[in-house]
């Protein structure tokens with residue numbers, strides 16, 4: 001991207017600009033893997049990056065939800081067993097492995113995240129460290145495989161939910177994280193599974209993928225519906241995957257006494273949630289928690305991908321040259337996910353071998 005600013009700023013002179021620019025080819029270190037990128041999905045966080053949420057020196061590259069094929073490996077790539085030709089998906093972060101949080105099993109708080117490896121995935125090629133690269137199951141296409149990173153977030157949501165089989169679950173927000181969390185929580189034994197989402201297409205998608213109920217928070221009273229669905233108790237687990245200011249205060253009221261609420265979106269830095277401690281934490285003993293990133297969930301996300309229905313989430317595909325248009329379409333919210341095709345790579349073998357759990361058209 002070449003200018004920091006909101007992608008929907010009505011003032012054209014201040015609007016953020018995404019365009020295709022040339023960056024030099026990266027050198028391959030001894031433990032590095034060079035990947036020809038097949039697909040890079042636009043994440044809800046990418047427009048925040050364009051707004052300068054993480055950095056503001058332009059131009060910088062975007063994209064961290066990536067799949068592709070290994071084309072070259074460094075001399076010391078042995079631990080991962082990766083080889084040229086492998087179909088892979090990636091974690092955009094490289095952790096140091098040595099600081100206290102890393103040693104403590106909490107890499108998400110790594111104090112020395114190796115930013116030199118934070119290389120943009122919306123590119124023809126990327127060079128990442130072998131620890132960031134995961135081989136895809138044969139039955140997962142490269143197109144669906146670019147959803148590995150958001151799938152890892154859905155797995156982490158399930159980890160933090162500590163769901164008991166049969167618990168009732170509501171998800172606010174039917175974007176990619178909400179849709180993936182819905183499928184993962186369904187597999188974890190969620191019942192009365194409800195998606196609360198204003199966009200009709202997203203509600204219908206959720207119903208096709210296992211939601212038992214959907215609620216339109218604009219035309220319906222979501223609290224009344226929650227009471228109706230749960231027999232007046234509220235949901236054992238409520239996940240906010242909307243990040244929407246107007247939705248947030250109402251999330252707590254959907255939870256049952258003793259329930260858990262997970263805030264799983266990226267929130268505006270200045271947003272403060274009013275919280276009545278007596279009502280929610282004393283009398284109702286709610287557990288409130290959040291999800292940032294999910295390093296330890298990647299191996300399980302890889303295992304889970306053949307059991308998820310991903311193809312409807314990856315239908316909107318644009319070529320790299322049309323990246324600016326892809327971002328424009330992403331901002332309309334019509335598609336749960338917009339994907340950029342970075343290279344045309346033949347992947348017919350994977351599609352042919354697709355398991356029955358992942359029907360493809």
Ligand SMILES: [Zn+2]
Pocket residue numbers: 043044045064065149150
């Ligand atoms: Zn993402």
Ligand SMILES: [Zn+2]
Pocket residue numbers: 095096097098099100101102107109110111112113
């Ligand atoms: Zn570390």
